[in-house]
Amino acid sequence: MHLEFRTPQGRREVTVRESGGVWRVSLDGRELDVAAVSVRDGIVGFALDGVQRRAHVAVRGAERHVAVDGRVLVLRLADEDRDDQAEEAADTGPHLRAQLPGKVVKLLVAAGDVVTAGQPLVILEAMKMETEVAAPRGGRVARVHVEAGRILAMGDPLLDLEPDQEPVEGE
Amino acid sequence: MHLEFRTPQGRREVTVRESGGVWRVSLDGRELDVAAVSVRDGIVGFALDGVQRRAHVAVRGAERHVAVDGRVLVLRLADEDRDDQAEEAADTGPHLRAQLPGKVVKLLVAAGDVVTAGQPLVILEAMKMETEVAAPRGGRVARVHVEAGRILAMGDPLLDLEPDQEPVEGE
Amino acid sequence: MSAPFGKILVANRGEIACRVIRTCREMGIATVAVASEADLAAPHARLADRTVHLGPPPPEASYLRQDLIVAAALATGAEAVHPGYGFLAENAAFARACAEAGLVFIGPPPDVIASMGEKTAARRLMEAAGVPVVPGATLPPPGPGGSLDAAAVRAAADAVGYPLLVKAAFGGGGKGMRLVEAGQDPVAAAEAAVREATGAFGDGTVYLERCLLRPRHVEFQIFADRHGRVVHLGERECSIQRRHQKIVEETPCPALDDGLRRRMGEAAVAAARAAGYVGAGTVEFLLAPGGEFYFLEMNTRLQVEHPVTEWVTGLDLVRAQILVAAGEPLPWSDADLVPRGHALECRLYAEDPAHGFLPSLGRLLRYREPSGPGVRVDAGVAEGDEITRHYDPMIAKLSVHAEDRAAAIARLRAALRDYVVLGIATNAAYLDAVLAHPAFAAGETHTGFLQQHLSGEAAAGDAADETAALVAAALNEAVRGTAADAARRDAPAAPAAPAIGRFRLKGLD
């Protein structure tokens, strides 16, 4: 079985073969030292380079949520990944979006303002806590999509951030 | 949905209807007071006659293994039940069968012996413990199917027990 | 002994409701849970003997509806109400409403809740009783719309001195709190605190308090009955706080010796006596590096972190709350109150340290708790549950007990490693980074610990070994691909592959 995953490091290819109870696994063409494989109900046990590992794998669409000995990583299975790619493409646009559902408490900037990376833009209230949304990069606020009191769903646009003509470093 | 279960008490008929999140359940034609229903992954919560109950249900073939607040009952779903019926019919024959896999340690009776109910017939060893198989009823040993040292699978015949001509009470 | 009550309504949700229901059940007391629409199948709603539906998910439409909760208690025949913590636990009006309806409120008398709930009044009371308090100043109540007299705020702030904290007079749990350093604007901070306090507690009154440098947060568990006995059950060190929210708690405090513990414990008992306290409460102190300690506030409820006290004393605090509420004397002799070993707790939050600790919402695709000797989990969620934006993002408390502090840290880290939560982000790796820090191992904790040692990028903790995660995902995919769903569900599992390659002892078997 040939699988392609998207990880924080990029695309990785994994090949898995089983024959007579022996599993062979390669990663990006390199054979790994994998032994003592057991898989049941999303619980995966194996030894990697001689060290026993315990993993849980859960599936949500193309996502594979993996916990290995207390650490979690979310991978994406490439051939089920089309919708997710489209979704992610939207994130690179000018829209700054709500990362969780909540209520707009206060706007700290207006259209036309020039902001620096890290500057607070909007105060949201979610789960009874106030959270500041900061600018991911410096730029100019092109448009504000929300007003105080508005209830937002996850992914709703907050404001549009454009590259500013003049650099604002040092301000 | 109409369901027929076989229980230790006999056949029971249950009807379940759901409409707008409200569940109505009747048992053998009598409407039950069931409320607060939640079902997920074989975990079933409901209130019966106003008292909240917590149940787990697991499926094995026609069997429904049910734990309700620490007590377990195995039910059979009637329409998936044909094989199980055939199997059970065999239990009423003359064969006395091994109720678990194990090894025959010692035979305490021979063909032709007359035995009383409760009399030890065979010593089996299973899970490192010796267990005596006792006669479920009085009778005559018609045939012995095993010998000491034999490894048995679950359900293998041990010996045949026939009704004896003369009652053996008091012996 | 027959049960002191026949039936108790638990006016809360999540882990604390489950915690209270368990002890009720063990005492032979029937339980009534309350649940919002979002919680009808939640663990606390399932665990009780009856569950009453309160209303829509927002707390103001459900768990804060005093009228509905009192009516539910009366309708189901409950004799007493346990408020847990948060929601209505420190609401004097609710305690009064219970009493007026003939229900026993499991907590202190309403007047005590009111006087301790108003932090400024509590400060005055403690000063009068000779308990040291942190320098501070009151502010006039905010005007309509939450506006404050800017000049008055600046004057008061300058008098108290910087750095200072703006705190909600009726608050708790870090909400409605703001730090103001020298040179920062105290007015903006005070107004933000007023907004948050109004939303969280229904009252926007705030006050100022001097912010000590590198203090420890050390609190004492106190317990009083109606027969004049007031005892303390030792301290809890709760300095590891993120945005004034405790995330790791322990007992004993590494900084206390027997003498200081005795003096602080006596002050805590004096504070409880001065307040006319009844039931379980917590007296919070700030402990300066030099050993001076100051009354901070008194929490008139069971504390989130009470399990560490239960671990080292072997006592059940909820059981004692119920007995005391029924008018019985405290069930413990002085010899019962000697702590033993070391206990640690950490709070597991549905939040994402890699993205500014934003709350992480969604379904718990996988949720498996650790277990083992000396390990306790207090959880209010189960696999498949949805974490919504309506409630506090704390999904569970993990606590351990061991012979000494080093063994307790090792045990907590091992248990965290066994904790499996998939589908939402949690702070588990961040908690592990705290526990793994040399300064934590050395017991050098103070309320600025996280800012000093674990701010910025390091906060995320290590990610999983990517190679191991890829192998696990691929092996799981291979088995998913070859076994039909139905077959895997009903038939024996796909057999575990018996390959042990390099570990097989060649020539021996």
Place this chain on the structure above:
Amino acid sequence: MSAPFGKILVANRGEIACRVIRTCREMGIATVAVASEADLAAPHARLADRTVHLGPPPPEASYLRQDLIVAAALATGAEAVHPGYGFLAENAAFARACAEAGLVFIGPPPDVIASMGEKTAARRLMEAAGVPVVPGATLPPPGPGGSLDAAAVRAAADAVGYPLLVKAAFGGGGKGMRLVEAGQDPVAAAEAAVREATGAFGDGTVYLERCLLRPRHVEFQIFADRHGRVVHLGERECSIQRRHQKIVEETPCPALDDGLRRRMGEAAVAAARAAGYVGAGTVEFLLAPGGEFYFLEMNTRLQVEHPVTEWVTGLDLVRAQILVAAGEPLPWSDADLVPRGHALECRLYAEDPAHGFLPSLGRLLRYREPSGPGVRVDAGVAEGDEITRHYDPMIAKLSVHAEDRAAAIARLRAALRDYVVLGIATNAAYLDAVLAHPAFAAGETHTGFLQQHLSGEAAAGDAADETAALVAAALNEAVRGTAADAARRDAPAAPAAPAIGRFRLKGLD
């Protein structure tokens, strides 16, 4: 403190292997598990850092293969071997084989294992040390084929007096044991015991012992280091036995007062000193209703029921075993050894009380452990595991701690009620019937308790409420029928129906 060993091999399976691995992990010691073919995906094999495949499922081909286990330890670089209980734990030859291979055996010296393992030699040693022993008689070793000199057996039995017990000289755990009442044939019983002992322990030597009337089984946990310190950690009452197999254990024993506890504890320490003991061990006594007590045997290993001692002392016995094996002094002061509260344990067996307690084999369709304050589960199985005929049918130990005995009983019953095991039969309902019995509540336990109070039909315990079970099964079927498998696996769960019918407070919301 650096870890006393770098790596330990755990020569066992199931819950005790998991128990030992957990403490190793917390001490920073790497672990090697061993597993038969049937156990390659078992919890203990997964929990370790490495797992060595021993061979086919039967113990004689895997867990009893001393040669393979020693070779596995050497091949993986382990410095010490922890034997758990059962299998090779009390096998002097194995302890010697470890020492000869340069491995530290975590247990007493081989000679002590040998002298205490031969029950008749142990009796003589204790008599010489002034520890009271039960009247009894040795028998000559059996001839080839397990035959005994019938006349000699009868004469010895008559001299000891009836009722008497035939016991395996190298036995333990109730195996190779037979009761002979007055008028019964001691020869048949002795020969059956010889057969079982030969199979279980590889040696068929048996001896006779007077059977006291209604004795309690009270044992003391002792601990000795290599520096001459011998202490006891209090008693465990283990009288609730079915066929000489303990199923419920507790501490403190309801029948001991301080004076008797002190005298028995001193006798236990004297016994350990007489044996030249090192490490963790148990001195078992029979306690007659009048308060006389008799040495029964000494178990040279960690006991199945050690969690109750850990609960009331707050200590980690495995940790101390490892430290002592490394030559360190016992890590406890005398003040650490004072027990507190009450602890109870029950053993969950895969057996069917409704069918003569026959072992119940098959797959664990559902396995969910209880949790909560004061609840501990030591398990060696997980959901989906297969219970096979090869190993002991004990699948888990459930233990609790509470402030007093009544609270502990209530806590254990509540936890048992939360324990979900489907797919095989267990003794859970039977255990609950024991705990619910008025004579148990009164502390009137003795080794004949189950025969007296819970034999026959009552043994099965109550079945589930059939109506509730039918409702649950039908609701589950309705949801199964309407949701496709795949959809349920990957998508949000079928929403919980929000109907609360009779509990909705009409007119209020």
